[in-house]
Amino acid sequence: MAVTKRVRFEVLRRDNHTCRYCGASAPDATLTVDHVTPVALGGSDDPSNLVAACKDCNAGKASTSPDSELVEDVAQDALRWAAAIADYNQIQMANRRKRAAYVRRFEKAWDVWRWGPKDAREGIPKPPDWEPTIWQFYGLGLPVAELEDAIKIAAGNQMVNVDQVFRYMCGVLWNKVNAMQEGAKALLEVEEAPHGT
Numbered sequence: 001m002a003v004t005k006r007v008r009f010e011v012l013r014r015d016n017h018t019c020r021y022c023g024a025s026a027p028d029a030t031l032t033v034d035h036v037t038p039v040a041l042g043g044s045d046d047p048s049n050l051v052a053a054c055k056d057c058n059a060g061k062a063s064t065s066p067d068s069e070l071v072e073d074v075a076q077d078a079l080r081w082a083a084a085i086a087d088y089n090q091i092q093m094a095n096r097r098k099r100a101a102y103v104r105r106f107e108k109a110w111d112v113w114r115w116g117p118k119d120a121r122e123g124i125p126k127p128p129d130w131e132p133t134i135w136q137f138y139g140l141g142l143p144v145a146e147l148e149d150a151i152k153i154a155a156g157n158q159m160v161n162v163d164q165v166f167r168y169m170c171g172v173l174w175n176k177v178n179a180m181q182e183g184a185k186a187l188l189e190v191e192e193a194p195h196g197t
Contacts, residue, residue, distance in 0.1 A: 003045050008033045009068050014081045015052035020073070029054040048078035100136045102147075103131060111147040113155035115162045124155055124165050137173055146176045 003011075011033050018025040025031075034053035037043030114121035127133075137147060154160060154169035 003033055003050065003195050007045070007047055007050070010081075011047055012052050014047070014077060018052060019054040019057055021053055024054045024057075026180075029056075031055075032058050034058045085147040099135060102144050103134050105144045106134050106147055106151075109151045110155075113165075115150065124162055126166050130166060131181045133170060137177070140177050140180075142173065142177055142180065146180075147173065150176065 012026075012031060015195045016025070017031060018030065019029060020034075031052050032055055033050050034057070035043040035045075036049050039045075043049050103155055110126070111123060113124050115124055116122045134147070150169045150172040153172050154165050157165075157168065
C-alpha cells in the first residue's frame with residue numbers, strides 16, 4: 001500500500017521538513033518520505049518506519065538496510081510525536097469541556113429572561129448560529145460574568161425589540177472585549193515603561 005498524502009504530511013511535519021540522513025531542509029532540498037527499513041526488506045508504511053529524506057539521500061540509500069542508530073532515532077521520534085498528539089488532544093478536550101460549561105452558563109442566564117403577556121410568557125429568541133458566537137467570546141477570554149452582565153443589559157432594555165436582543169447583547173460584548181483588550185494593552189505599556197518615569 002502506498003503512503004497516503006496525510007501520512008506523508010505528518011511525517012514531514014514530525015521531522016521538521018529536514019532530511020534525517022544529511023540534514024538538508026526545505027525549500028533548499030526537495031523532500032520525500034523514505035522507508036527506514038525498505039519495503040523490499042520487509043518494512044511497512046507505518047509512520048514509525050518513515051522519515052523525511054531529500055531526493056539524493058533517498059535515491060542513494062535504495063534498498064540497503066539502515067544502521068540501528070537511525071532506526072532507534074526514528075522509533076523515538078515516532079513515540080514522542082504520538083505522545084505530543086495525545087497531549088494535544090487531552091488539552092483540546094479539556095478546553096471543549098470548559099467551553100461547554102461557558103455555554104451552559106450563558107444558556108442559564110439567557111433563559112431567565114422572558115417576554116410577552118404575563119399569562120403567555122416566552123423565551124427570548126436566539127439566532128440559529130448563536131452557539132458559535134458564544135464560542136467566539138469564550139475564545140477571546142471574556143469572563144462569563146461579563147457575558148451574564150451583557151444579557152442583563154440587552155434583555156432588560158425595553159427599547160430593544162425582542163428579535164434584536166441577541167444582536168444588541170453581542171454589541172455590548174464587543175464593547176467589553178475592546179475594553180478588555182485596551183486594558184491589557186495599558187497594563188503592558190506600564191510594565192514596559194522605564195522605572196521612575
